Every structure is written in C-alpha cells, then in structure tokens.
Amino acid sequence: MQTVPVEHDDPINAKILAVSEDLVSGFQEKPFHVIAEESGVDLDTVLERIRAMLEAGVIRRVRQTMLATKLAHGALVAWRLPEEKLNAAFDFMAKEDPFSGHVVVRSTDSEVSGSGYRLWTTLKVPVGESLDDHATVLKDLVGADEYLLMPANGVFALGVGHVRRKGLEPGAKLDEPAVMMTTTPADLTDEQWAVLLSLKEELTLDEIIADPWSGRAEVAGVSRERFCEVARGLNDKKVVGRFSTFLEHVKPSSTGARVTRFNGLFHWAVPKGREKEAGAEVGRHHCMTHAYWREGGPQFGNVNIMGVVHGTEKDKVLEHKAAIDRHLESVGIPVSYTNVFWGGRSEIKPSEISPKIYAEWHAKMAAK
Numbered sequence: 001m002q003t004v005p006v007e008h009d010d011p012i013n014a015k016i017l018a019v020s021e022d023l024v025s026g027f028q029e030k031p032f033h034v035i036a037e038e039s040g041v042d043l044d045t046v047l048e049r050i051r052a053m054l055e056a057g058v059i060r061r062v063r064q065t066m067l068a069t070k071l072a073h074g075a076l077v078a079w080r081l082p083e084e085k086l087n088a089a090f091d092f093m094a095k096e097d098p099f100s101g102h103v104v105v106r107s108t109d110s111e112v113s114g115s116g117y118r119l120w121t122t123l124k125v126p127v128g129e130s131l132d133d134h135a136t137v138l139k140d141l142v143g144a145d146e147y148l149l150m151p152a153n154g155v156f157a158l159g160v161g162h163v164r165r166k167g168l169e170p171g172a173k174l175d176e177p178a179v180m181m182t183t184t185p186a187d188l189t190d191e192q193w194a195v196l197l198s199l200k201e202e203l204t205l206d207e208i209i210a211d212p213w214s215g216r217a218e219v220a221g222v223s224r225e226r227f228c229e230v231a232r233g234l235n236d237k238k239v240v241g242r243f244s245t246f247l248e249h250v251k252p253s254s255t256g257a258r259v260t261r262f263n264g265l266f267h268w269a270v271p272k273g274r275e276k277e278a279g280a281e282v283g284r285h286h287c288m289t290h291a292y293w294r295e296g297g298p299q300f301g302n303v304n305i306m307g308v309v310h311g312t313e314k315d316k317v318l319e320h321k322a323a324i325d326r327h328l329e330s331v332g333i334p335v336s337y338t339n340v341f342w343g344g345r346s347e348i349k350p351s352e353i354s355p356k357i358y359a360e361w362h363a364k365m366a367a368k
Contacts, residue, residue, distance in 0.1 A: 004048060006056040008247060013049055015039045020050065020245040027064065027199070027231040031243040032210060043210065050245055051208045058247065062203040063350070065241035066196065067158075070186045072124040072353040073131050075151040076294055076306070078117035081144040086118055087345075089142035093121050094347035098361065099134060101351035106265060106341040113337070114300040117148065120265070120341070124351035126358050127185045137365060150294040150306075154180040154276060156283025157291035157307065158241075168286050170316075171323035178283030178291070180276055186237045194220045195230040196239070197354060246348075262342065263310045264317045267296065267303040268328070269337035275304050278333045282307055285327070287320040301337035314342075 008017055019038040028034050032050070036043040053059040077100075081089055086105065093100040101122040108115045125134050135147050156178040188196065198220040203212055217227035234240050270278040275293045283291035288307045296303035311317040321340060328335055352358070 004052040006049075006052050006058050008053075008058055012041060012045065013053065016041055016046055016049055017245065017247065020046075020243075021247065022242055022244055024243040026242070027228075027235045027240045028243055029213070029228050030210065031064075031212065032208070034243075047208055047210070051205055053245070054208065055205060059245045060348075061246045061350075062208065062244070063201065063246075064199050064243050065350075066200050066353070067181075067239050067241045070184070070237070070239040071188075071196075072126055072185070072351070073129065073151070074122065074124045074183075074351070075131050075149040076292075077121045077123050077135060078114065078148045078150070078296075078300075079119040079121070079139075079142075079144045080117045080146045081119065081142065083118070085143045089119055089144065090345060090347075092142050093119070093138070094349070097138060098352035098357060099124055100138070102346065102348050104263075104346040105344040107344060108339060108341055112301075112339055113298075114296070114339070114341075117299070119144075122351060123149075124353055126353055126355040128355075129358060134362075137362070141365065148297065148299055150296060152183050152292045152294055154182065154279055154293040155291070156180055156279040156293070157288040168320075170287070170319040171327065172286045173327070174284040174286070176284065177277075177280035180279060180283075180293070186239050188234075188237075188239075191222070192230055192234060195222065195227055196234055198227075199231055199234075199240075200350070202350075261312045262314045262317050263308055263346075264321065265341040265343065266307045266309065266321055266324070267300060267337070267339045267341070268305040268335050269296075269301050269303045270305055270328075270333055270335060272304075274333060278305050278328065281328060281331055281333060282324055285320070285324055301339070303337060303339075 005013060007013065016035060016039050020035045023038065024031055024034050032046055033043060036046045050059065050062065054062060090103055090105060094103045101124065104120045105118055106120050123131060123135065125131055131149055135149060139147055198216045207215065213227060214224045217224040220227055279291060279293045282288060282305055287309045289310060291307035293304060294306050309317050309320050325338065
C-alpha cells in the first residue's frame with residue numbers, strides 16, 4: 001500500500017501549502033477548490049494531502065480564521081513571575097485558559113530592558129469585558145508578580161506562510177508601505193454570531209471535503225445558502241480573516257523535520273507621532289508574519305513597533321532584522337531602542353471569543 005507523503009517539503013505538499021497557509025483570503029464557499037486552482041494541484045490530491053498532513057500532525061489545524069481585533073478586545077501580554085513558577089504558568093495559560101492564544105517563553109541574548117518578562121501570551125476577551133480584569137484573575141491563579149497589557153493600536157502584517165517565506169532574501173519587501181488595519185470591534189447580530197462561531201471552529205478530518213460548510217450550516221441552524229450569505233456579510237464587515245492550514249512550525253514532525261527553528265519578536269522604539277509611518281515600513285517586508293503598533297512603556301524601552309519573523313537559522317532571522325533596521329534608517333525614521341526576544345517553549349491555539357464561554361469560565365474559576 002502506497003503511503004501518502006506528509007512532510008511539508010514534499011514537492012506537491014509544498015505547492016499546496018504555499019497557497020493554503022495564508023493566501024486564501026476571506027470567506028470562500030469552496031475553499032479547497034481555491035487552493036487547488038491557485039496551487040495547480042488537482043482537488044482530489046489537495047484533499048488527500050491536507051487530510052494526511054493533518055492526521056500526521058504536520059498540519060496542526062485547518063480553520064477559517066477571524067480577525068479577532070474586530071470581534072474582541074485583545075492585547076499582547078508580557079508576564080513577570082518567579083522562574084520556578086514559569087512552567088506551571090505556561091501550562092495553565094496553554095491548557096486551562098481558552099482566552100490566551102499564543103503562549104511563549106521568551107529570552108534575550110543579553111540582560112536588557114524587559115528581560116525579566118519571560119512569559120508572553122496573546123489575550124482576547126469579548127467586547128464589553130475587561131482585559132485588565134481577566135489578566136488580574138490569571139495573575140492570581142498563576143502567581144505572577146506583574147503583567148503588562150499591550151493592545152494593538154494598528155496592524156501592519158498578519159499572516160503565516162512559512163513555506164513560501166523560506167527562500168526570502170533579507171530586505172525583500174512590497175513596492176509600497178503596508179496599509180494599517182484598525183482594531184475597532186464590529187457590531188454583530190445574533191444570527192451573525194451563530195454563523196461566525198460555527199464557521200471559526202477547526203475542521204475535523206471528516207470535514208476536509210469539497211463542501212466543508214453544509215454541516216456547519218446545520219450547527220448554526222440555517223440553510224447552507226443562508227450560511228454562505230451571512231458569511232459573505234461577515235466578509236463585508238471585515239471580520240473574516242483567511243482560510244488556513246496551520247503548520248506545526250515549532251515542534252519537529254515524527255521524522256524530525258522542522259518548519260522553523262527560531263522566532264524573533266522584534267522591538268523598535270520610534271518617535272511619537274511616527275508609529276503609523278514606521279509600522280507601514282516594517283510591515284511591508286515579506287519576512288514579517290506579524291507587525292503591530294503596540295506601546296511597551298518604560299519596561300521595554302518605550303518600544304512602540306513590534307513584529308515577528310520565523311526562520312530555520314538564527315543568523316538568517318537576524319539578517320532580516322538588520323535589513324529592516326537599514327531600511328528604517330534609509331527612509332529617515334530614527335530608532336531609539338531595538339531588541340529581539342527569542343521564542344522558546346510555545347503552544348499556539350486560537351483565542352476563544354464567545355461571551356457565553358467567557359462567563360462560564362469566570363464562574364468556574366470564582367467557585368474554586
């Protein structure tokens with residue numbers, strides 16, 4: 001019996017992943033057809049390979065993403081806590097708190113401003129709830145000394161695309177500066193919420209089929225036609241992200257293959273009033289999977305532009321940063337502070353945004 005290749009660097013899988021990681025924008029009624037058309041791989045093979053990679057753990061999830069900045073209050077959170085509590089706090093955030101998404105232990109190459117903040121998470125809470133209240137509860141539960149909330153004032157890059165980024169030369173960038181996306185939450189009807197909550201859940205192996213949405217429409221309590229109509233309306237409200245196959249890019253596969261080995265969280269402090277301009281120049285670089293305007297305050301050298309780059313070699317990640325540094329200098333944007341926080345142990349999961357689940361979680365924690 002012939003085994004279906006599952007490694008990310010298999011030639012056919014690489015063609016599929018180059019599209020399916022982050023190039024299927026918005027809601028698509030037939031997302032796998034789009035992947036087949038754009039990759040040049042026939043639909044049956046696309047479905048077979050994605051199923052096989054998901055089952056093997058090379059792909060960790062397949063789902064329709066949402067722009068959570070439009071659906072919930074969110075922030076990057078840096079946590080300072082005793083070293084002996086670090087791993088237990090990591091485990092709690094990763095396993096017990098559905099509102100914490102990326103959970104990463106970070107370190108710096110030298111002792112600098114902010115080095116004591118080793119645990120980094122992303123946090124989302126439903127509109128109307130308080131990020132500070134939720135973080136305070138987490139602080140008490142894990143025994144942290146302090147936390148710093150860094151909401152995004154603007155978003156300049158938001159993607160993944162590890163496979164298609166592998167061969168990028170440092171300095172490769174868009175012809176024009178990136179356009180800043182805002183973070184103002186959208187107002188949704190009950191029906192829109194029902195469709196959205198059904199739409200955003202991970203696809204199971206049985207749902208990796210030509211029509212993945214009929215079953216989801218049933219869950220939402222509407223016809224398939226109505227489900228797609230409402231989903232297109234969510235598209236128009238700009239709350240739908242991309243349809244994506246998320247690679248397991250941190251841990252090695254069963255054969256030891258790795259998609260990436262290093263991820264650097266880059267920090268830049270630029271003059272006040274020039275954040276939008278600087279973020280647009282950083283975000284135009286193809287290597288950036290994420291780029292934001294976030295205020296780090298004095299704990300982090302008054303950093304206000306942050307971004308993430310992944311790579312298989314540490315030196316190459318630093319070359320990408322050096323190219324961005326040179327570009328900022330070339331366009332006349334001064335940088336008063338810059339640093340790299342390297343990612344170590346990490347778990348990545350989508351942050352929950354359901355108001356119902358939020359209320360239930362807090363009731364459960366209060367009863368403990």
